Amino acid sequence: MSASASLPFLATARSSRRHALPGFNLSLGLTLAWLGLIVLVPLAALAIKPWEIGVGGVLAVLTDARVLAAFRLSFGAALLAALVSVPVGLLIAWTVTRYRFPGRRLLDALVDLPFALPTAVAGLALTALFAPNGWLGAPLAEWFGWRVAFTPAGVVVALVFVALPFLVRTVEPVLRDLPLDAEEAAATLGATRLQTIRRVVLPALLPAVITGFGLGFARAVGEYGSIIFIAGNMPMVSEIAPLLIVVKLEQFDYAGAAGIGLAMLLLSFVILLALNLWQRRLRRGRA
Amino acid sequence: MSATRPAVDDPALLRWAAVTATLLLALAIFVLPLAAVFAEALRRGWEPALAAIVEEDAQAAVRLTLLVALIAVPVNTIGGIAAAWAVAKFDFWGKRLLVTLIELPFSVSPVISGLVYVLLFGAQGYLGPWLQANDLQIIFALPGLVLATVFVTFPFVARTLIPLMQEQGREEEEAAATLGAGGWDIFRRVTLPNVKWALLSGVLLCNARAMGEFGAVSVVSGHIRGQTNTMPLHVEILYNEYMFVGAFAVASLLALLGLVTLFAKALLEVLAGRRIGARA
Amino acid sequence: MTVDVENLVRRFGAAAALDGVSLSLRQGEFAALLGPSGSGKTTLLRILAGLDFPDQGRVRIAGVDVASVPARDRGVGVVFQSYALFRHMSVAENVAFGLRVRPRRYRPPEAEIQRRVRELLELVQIPELAGRYPEQISGGQRQRVALARALAIEPQLLLLDEPFGALDALVRKDVRRWVRGLHERLGITSILVTHDQEEAMEMADRVAVMERGRIVQLDTPQALLEAPATAFVAGFLGEATRLPLYIERGIARLSEFGLDDIEIDLADGEAVLFLRPHEVRIEPAQASRAVVRFIRPEGTGGTRILAETGSRIIEGISHAELARGDACRIRPVSGTVFHGDGTTHRWQRQEAWAAG
Structure with missing residues (x-):
């Protein structure tokens, strides 16, 4: 343990650096090049392109009745779908984390299906299922007279499928880490089980629910593949905003397509920002 | 847990109702759509379904899908590893902004992801005239498909690795450095073994999305049969031409890809002993 | 080897973690950096190891200015507070790590590595644990592995960052004496960072008492007790x-x-x-x-x-x-x-x- 085997290394001293671990310049450089070339430069094009037709031109595109109807459907259906996902997602997350029953693990894995299933396949599947002669479409039409496929209702159904896993996957870990002590404490203080769930469990889940709602909404509002098969795509009725971008592009109206795209992005960021602020206020109130 | 903690035990009736409702919902939301795809594909038996898959254009679509994924996934894997290393192992100005920007593509509509490249490289895009003058084609060709796919699958690897590597801290890497290890040795011998399952899971999800992406590639593809049609686009063309069995047969292939991905991810989580990359 | 630190300054934002620290250690000395948390002792240790860098001042190890020498080339052994064992490697692999990552021309042959690992594990009295993984052994055993791993690179300077903090009180006393005994045998210049005055006073030849980024007194334990330089030292010791x-x-x-x-x-x-x-x-x-x-x-x-x-x-x-x-x-x-x-x-x- 005496000889200085490490001393030769001292002689090979390298240039001075401010980081203890190597690879900072390489990794950050790669990251910035990757991010810049793939994401930032193209998105900059989206931000610049619409103004080629002037502010008036952009406003004309966006206030067109067909465009307005498409925005109403895209944002309305996405919000509704995210909203529907909340109780459904809470129920699934609760059962999967709190109860033991046969098929629990399989169910838990299946929740990720909408992530793993290509959107076009999901769209095709839901269309087949809810078509007037489909396994679910036929009984719904016969018993209730409801039509789902090729209507705005179909859009909402497809978006629930898309948004649901976000809810389950954000609520599940919080629910699992929620200390049972708090619920036991509530019980010792005389709360009924339902009171405990309403006053102790649900408030603790609220921030996660907002996160999941936001993620589900963000994904749903831009969704394309799973909708275009089931929506029927009738202008003014069941036509979504992303489809209008495709239509504009087919007419080589780049500026108009970019205008719709930019408006969609900005509008959904405003909504996500509002959710974020709400969540931050909840967190601060708690701390 | 129920046996030992009676205070948080729900009434049996409530429990039973919740489990039943959950199972029925899961059946309707997850199982029935999957079953419908396979049922529609096999509506007229195995033969027409198989024929639709081995047919020439379908085979070309399969090859193109594999090729696109083969390029896009490694790009995002390397980018994701670099980003995770920079974010988790160093402190620098603007780190939080960087992480936000990396996740940005997840909140951009797939159609917009394709659109941005048309704006850059399309016939009337910023670089369109120059590309035409030099006889280069990006949109309606392989490079466009790859770019759009890289965009939509951009965050998968980075976002599975970043939280995990941040949680694991820097001490093991620092210990390795004091023991004389260089950058590559530290990464290969210390960091990588600790994150391999998460990395694999991120790559898997990235791949599933890359092979299944529809909206973004639809915008940049041009839908030329046998040339710029990926599998999901091929499904759409067959469907629009009322070739339902063929459409659902190719869709079944994609659905199988999804199922294999799900299974492999569940397996990886067992191996890693934890849930990885909670959401996509 | 000797350690000479001159007027070291390290700032984090507006706060100075080190505010003009100077320190000289003799070959083979066992020194302790003692102070409350936030006094800068761990920062000083990390700078010596090459894991952090001073804004001002100079560090010389064996007379060589190490400002431009990265951690991997310093040949300084570090025992981390939480041991930082590689969790996916067995005990033997952990100890062998420093030898296996050497540039090829300094790397001993595999048989030699095996022999050295065995020797080191015997030195720290856990030869039977060679095949175990860190999560399968106790805190005290992990501490020995961390020490053996640091010793494997034949360091001329050994840095110990609160190495006994994670051990329970009974084990701690034994391990302390054992580490000090090991130091007597190996004669490696060692620096112990601790906030436990009993630990510092018992183990070290000299103790540097740190307060808010400065060394307020560097002296033998006896002298510190008998002639504390400031009210802070008097209040902190004993x-x-x-x-x-x-x-x-x-x-x-x-x-x-x-x-x-x-x-x-x-x-x-x-x-x-x-x-x-x-x-x-x-x-x-x-x-x-x-x-x-x-x-x-x-x-x-x-x-x-x-x-x-x-x-x-x-x-x-x-x-x-x-x-x-x-x-x-x-x-x-x-x-x-x-x-x-x-x-x-x-x-x-x-x-x-x-x-x-």
């Missing part, structure tokens, strides 16, 4: 009662604490008097403001008493029979005075006063 006082014409008034005034031959002004428990006699008294609050028998050395007087608790020794709640008299016999002008003095009660 047990002591701290009494603020005002000196006027050679007399310090202690009546507000219920004690007799004492004679101190110093200039007028504010001062602080530190009294070690053995410097305070506690005696039974009839009428007194002081009351016995807690009693702890010390065997032959009398009884440790905590007495309350006014709003203060003063600790001292009694040789008489006292019970909780008894009235008592508190009589300091010696102490250390830190005068407001920055000077330090020993104070000894004069015989005449002691008799009174």
Whole structure:
């Protein structure tokens, strides 16, 4: 343990650096090049392109009745779908984390299906299922007279499928880490089980629910593949905003397509920002 | 847990109702759509379904899908590893902004992801005239498909690795450095073994999305049969031409890809002993 | 090897973690950096290891300026606070790591590596754990693995960052003595970072007491106790009662604490008097403001008493029979005075006063 085997290394001293671990310049450089070339430069094009037709031109595109109807459907259906996902997602997350029953693990894995299933396949599947002669479409039409496929209702159904896993996957870990002590404490203080769930469990889940709602909404509002098969795509009725971008592009109206795209992005960021602020206020109130 | 903690035990009736409702919902939301795809594909038996898959254009679509994924996934894997290393192992100005920007593509509509490249490289895009003058084609060709796919699958690897590597801290890497290890040795011998399952899971999800992406590639593809049609686009063309069995047969292939991905991810989580990359 | 640190400054934002630290260690010395958390001791250690970098100042190891030498080339062994063992490697692989990552021309052949690993594991007395993984062994065993791993690179300087913090109290004492014994055998210059004064005083040849980014005193444990340089050192080391006082014409008034005034031959002004428990006699008294609050028998050395007087608790020794709640008299016999002008003095009660 005496000889200085490490001393030769001292002689090979390298240039001075401010980081203890190597690879900072390489990794950050790669990251910035990757991010810049793939994401930032193209998105900059989206931000610049619409103004080629002037502010008036952009406003004309966006206030067109067909465009307005498409925005109403895209944002309305996405919000509704995210909203529907909340109780459904809470129920699934609760059962999967709190109860033991046969098929629990399989169910838990299946929740990720909408992530793993290509959107076009999901769209095709839901269309087949809810078509007037489909396994679910036929009984719904016969018993209730409801039509789902090729209507705005179909859009909402497809978006629930898309948004649901976000809810389950954000609520599940919080629910699992929620200390049972708090619920036991509530019980010792005389709360009924339902009171405990309403006053102790649900408030603790609220921030996660907002996160999941936001993620589900963000994904749903831009969704394309799973909708275009089931929506029927009738202008003014069941036509979504992303489809209008495709239509504009087919007419080589780049500026108009970019205008719709930019408006969609900005509008959904405003909504996500509002959710974020709400969540931050909840967190601060708690701390 | 129920046996030992009676205070948080729900009434049996409530429990039973919740489990039943959950199972029925899961059946309707997850199982029935999957079953419908396979049922529609096999509506007229195995033969027409198989024929639709081995047919020439379908085979070309399969090859193109594999090729696109083969390029896009490694790009995002390397980018994701670099980003995770920079974010988790160093402190620098603007780190939080960087992480936000990396996740940005997840909140951009797939159609917009394709659109941005048309704006850059399309016939009337910023670089369109120059590309035409030099006889280069990006949109309606392989490079466009790859770019759009890289965009939509951009965050998968980075976002599975970043939280995990941040949680694991820097001490093991620092210990390795004091023991004389260089950058590559530290990464290969210390960091990588600790994150391999998460990395694999991120790559898997990235791949599933890359092979299944529809909206973004639809915008940049041009839908030329046998040339710029990926599998999901091929499904759409067959469907629009009322070739339902063929459409659902190719869709079944994609659905199988999804199922294999799900299974492999569940397996990886067992191996890693934890849930990885909670959401996509 | 020797370690020379000159005027080291390290800032994190506006706060200075190190504010002009200088330190010189001799070959083979065992030094301790002792201070409360946030005093800069771990920052100093990380700079020595090459894991952090100073904004100003110089570090020389064996006379070589290491400013431009990265951690991997310093040959400094580090035992991390949480050990930082590689969790996916067995104990033997952990120990072998430093040898396996050497540049090819300095790398020993595999058989030699195996032999060295065996040797090191025997040195730290855990040869039977070679095949185990870190999560399968106890805290004390992990600590030995971390030490063996650091020793494998034949370091000329060994840095120990709170290495005993994660061990339970019983194991800690044993491991401490064992590590010190190992140091005697190997003779590697070592620096121990700790906030535990008992640990520092027991293990180190010299202790550097750190406060807010500065070394306030570097001395042998004995000297630190007998001649603390500042009130901070006196308060941080050992047990002591701290009494603020005002000196006027050679007399310090202690009546507000219920004690007799004492004679101190110093200039007028504010001062602080530190009294070690053995410097305070506690005696039974009839009428007194002081009351016995807690009693702890010390065997032959009398009884440790905590007495309350006014709003203060003063600790001292009694040789008489006292019970909780008894009235008592508190009589300091010696102490250390830190005068407001920055000077330090020993104070000894004069015989005449002691008799009174």
